Amino acid sequence: MIENTRERVIEAISQNMFLYGVTPSIGRLYGTLYFKDQPMTLDDMKEELKMSKTSMSTSVRTLSELNMVERVWRKGVRRDLYEAKKDWYQIFTDYFSNQWRKVTAINVKAVKQSLKELNKLKENEDLTEEEAQVIQADIDKYHYVLDYYDWLSQFLDLLESDEIFKIVEKKQQGDN
Amino acid sequence: MIENTRERVIEAISQNMFLYGVTPSIGRLYGTLYFKDQPMTLDDMKEELKMSKTSMSTSVRTLSELNMVERVWRKGVRRDLYEAKKDWYQIFTDYFSNQWRKVTAINVKAVKQSLKELNKLKENEDLTEEEAQVIQADIDKYHYVLDYYDWLSQFLDLLESDEIFKIVEKKQQGDN
DNA sequence: ATGTACGTACAGTTTAAACTTTACGTACTG
DNA sequence: CAGTACGTAAAGTTTAAACTGTACGTACAT
Structure with a gap:
């Protein structure tokens, strides 16, 4: 139900982001982050998209360079956390x-x-x-x-x- | 002399056109057409860029779809002629x-x-x-x-x- | 009709991009 | 000073894009 509705929009976002010069999978990563209200770790992303951690690492870097995600800090958490910029x-x-x-x-x-x-x-x-x-x-x-x-x-x-x-x-x- | 100065600018145009989502060689084709004040045939382009005629055919089609070139007619000339739109x-x-x-x-x-x-x-x-x-x-x-x-x-x-x-x-x- | 000139579809090849696996460097943990 | 958790560089593999060569269809010429 809610998963499917999100999936459709994530796919659309991904298509849109093709115009920003990124690959579909990077687009889907942004879409995924956009819906999560909690910041995600690389392993969260890996799990969610069923892709390699290395890909998540490089993809998230690409999104950072495009000012589409940012790293956030949570006290006590040692892992890198990322969330989508939503403006x-x-x-x-x-x-x-x-x-x-x-x-x-x-x-x-x-x-x-x-x-x-x-x-x-x-x-x-x-x-x-x-x-x-x-x-x-x-x-x-x-x-x-x-x-x-x-x-x-x-x-x-x-x-x-x-x-x-x-x-x-x-x-x-x-x-x- | 004048060839080199053109070459530099054509290369720059080509880079620019990457933002229009086209490949460097299509970019160079546009750049080449931009400087020619006579419309070109596919064989002219092939000769100028040292590429296959097939590539010229598909490239010029891509440029047409982007409204960057147009076909022109010259009486007596049966071959397809193309020139760069310059606006x-x-x-x-x-x-x-x-x-x-x-x-x-x-x-x-x-x-x-x-x-x-x-x-x-x-x-x-x-x-x-x-x-x-x-x-x-x-x-x-x-x-x-x-x-x-x-x-x-x-x-x-x-x-x-x-x-x-x-x-x-x-x-x-x-x-x- | 037969021949020729032309543009393009199609299949094949080469080149580059996307993605994965492995392995390493750094930083915290006991 | 091991031991572990993490992120990423590097090399290898897979997939897709760019480009070429061949071959075909259409249109005009004789």
């Missing part, structure tokens, strides 16, 4: 800032470097009309790309700040 | 509406189904105090999840409309 809005926005900023930074650097080279090429050599046109076309593209990344960066600012929740409002303060 | 803002927003809406719809359905079952369970049976609490806790979670998906849906609305560009402005109309 899905936070998880969503965190994910984007982390992933997209990382890639954006790398790309902007590459494009700026290439732009610099082309600008030099454009001035220093005597080029045919056609060559000059090709170079200029690429330069234009690079400016466009840089504008786009600039926009994307501002978009991520919006997500990271609470501004976004003024524009698209949460129904109620879900701090479940 | 990165559109690509970005399209991607999210497509991918996230799909998954969201599935999940909402699952959660609603489970919620229905729990509500029935809650009423029809005589439960211990503890059982009732567990059920109620799950019901609360499901409401939270539905609220979240509601918010996400509105967020996607914002992305799909041009509203987002009023809030985060493009530098200039890049229609390159």
